[in-house]
Amino acid sequence: MNDFELFMYEGPTKRCSRCHEDLPLEAFGVDRERKDGKNMYCKPCICIKARSRKRKKPKRKPMTLSRLSPRTAIITAVRNGFGDRRDIQQITGIHWEELCDLIAELSLDEGILKFNRVTRKFEAAA
Numbered sequence: 001m002n003d004f005e006l007f008m009y010e011g012p013t014k015r016c017s018r019c020h021e022d023l024p025l026e027a028f029g030v031d032r033e034r035k036d037g038k039n040m041y042c043k044p045c046i047c048i049k050a051r052s053r054k055r056k057k058p059k060r061k062p063m064t065l066s067r068l069s070p071r072t073a074i075i076t077a078v079r080n081g082f083g084d085r086r087d088i089q090q091i092t093g094i095h096w097e098e099l100c101d102l103i104a105e106l107s108l109d110e111g112i113l114k115f116n117r118v119t120r121k122f123e124a125a126a
């Protein structure tokens, strides 16, 4: 298991019926009709479906870092002590799948972010 996988792994996951990704349960909305109480589709997929149905851009939540490019937003968030992936996601407002790709790039390929195995959080490399 590499640093990124370790960072990403935390308990149970569920497979999205649309993008077929195994994602953490919190990536799914609540659906009381279903046995596991979770939606069939992950939140990003629900967003995409809703967008194509309405043909309107969903309003993006106002986020402190939302004006930065996704890469810069992630690096800035981590430099400011947001090393937990949920914190990073919340403060940047970046969709889960995109966030995962970018963190993998920044840590595994470029070494800009370093995983701290003790705190299980990302830190900006010096």
Ligand SMILES: [Zn+2]
Pocket: 016, 017, 018, 019, 020, 021, 041, 042, 043, 044, 045
């Ligand atoms: Zn999905």
